[in-house]
Amino acid sequence: MTELNVRFYPSQPKQVYLFGTCLADVLFPDSGIDAIEFLERQGIEVIYPDGQTCCGQPAYNSGYQDEAKQVALKQIEQFPLDIPIVVISGSCGGMMRHHYLSLLKEEPQIQGFCDRIFEFTEFLVHVLKIELKDQGPKEQVALHTSCAARREMGVHLTGRKLIEQLDNVELIVHNKESECCGFGGTFAVKHDDISAAMVADKTANLLDTGVKQFISADWGCMMNINGSLEYQNKPLAGKHIASYLLERTSESNPSNKGN
Template sequence: MNELFYDAAPNATRVAPDRPKPRQYPDKPAEVVLFGTCVVDLFFPEAGMDAIRLLEWEGIRVHFPREQSCCGQPAWTSGYRDQAKAVARAQLEVLDRSGFPVVVPSGSCAGMLRHHYRELFADEPDTLARVNALAERTFELTEFLLRVCKVRLADQGQPRRVALHTSCSARREMDTHLHARELLGQLDNVERVDHDHESECCGFGGTFSVRMPEVSGAMVMDKTRALMDSGAVEMVTADGGCLLNINGSLEKQQQAFRGRHLASFLWERVNTRARKGAV
């Protein structure tokens, strides 16, 4: 639900940034910072660990600053600019220390750092320069693996049919659907099946799902029906908020079908030991 930013002031509407322009990718670095996101930290910590494992598999040292927290997106999309700015400023202080690339296992949170921080600090020229530098070294996980690490995945798993979900804001801001499709396409034994409603919001939208639960519930019902009707045996996604919402709906419907984070799916496919529960 990031297409429009609704300010707390009456009648104030701001249009989100344009789609990202093609970017120049650096060589694979020796070290990165993982910005884990609050949803991954609280609900899907295994996905954060698997993201780290995938990066370490590429020979990269991963730093995880403990002071990091939310990127500020819930406050921003709800119109609480001052509160979002305070949270964003704290993250900027943490992520600015090393100057390493910042890898984010969430397209919507990566989009917040890469695009919306520029809007938040547009009235602070000195801070904006730091924000612009952070934006240029911020990458969503699948983008980083594909474009910076240039991974070539060797599939070690059994044949499997999966459906891909990409969050609406992450598609538009970070092209996560393209990166995820390309990575899944490298897995010889994985068939990605298309499904209706793939490009549509799952109904989460951060605080939207709390403020408008009936609308959100109807949207996620459409999404879950399309996923179960696709012929896939599971869903994969690179966005924890959507995963939380979709799996929650499936559990409420008492359905066996489930989704999981793409980082965990990829790690399991390329590392035989991961399927046995080993690190």
């Protein structure tokens, strides 16, 4: 586990990069677009480098570090300006902020690159010091925080802080909230029966809260949890926090009308 140090945050920048992650790119692009729109509304120019692909974590976690390293080096090239890189996933963020340091320890500028990595909710709370204006109807939500966000990025509290800023939203904390959902990348297929037992418990705990919506900042976990909920024919589904915040703070959103 990477040591969590006190982090010094920069003041609000004019420009940021967005790292969209490979999962959001081909499976869940809405959350990338929503993150960009949300950041732009805060007066920030968002640059999405077209050459970005994947942080390299799948190969890295499978033991293929040379293969991961080549991909990681290619990512670094795509983000040359000295501005923050906002990542819409805690797990990819953890990879780029912490694991790049050991994977690419020979690279002279690596510390500087890693220091520019911010997870989306972390960026909103600590860099933008955002104050959200809730436009949505009253509702209860649950929040699933990825293990990487919690233990590598130390940002499990920032998602909670953002939800707490929404006046009409009540956060319901589910049982064993800090426990892993069982995703773990290739773990879910290599050890599918253990992963299945874990996601069964996670979904049961989320369903027990009785909420109609749960939020997460990680598509890896959510792909796992949502896939399991849909397989069980449950009406509950998770939404990325970027999409949720955009929706809750948009006056024009149809679901916010009449409030």
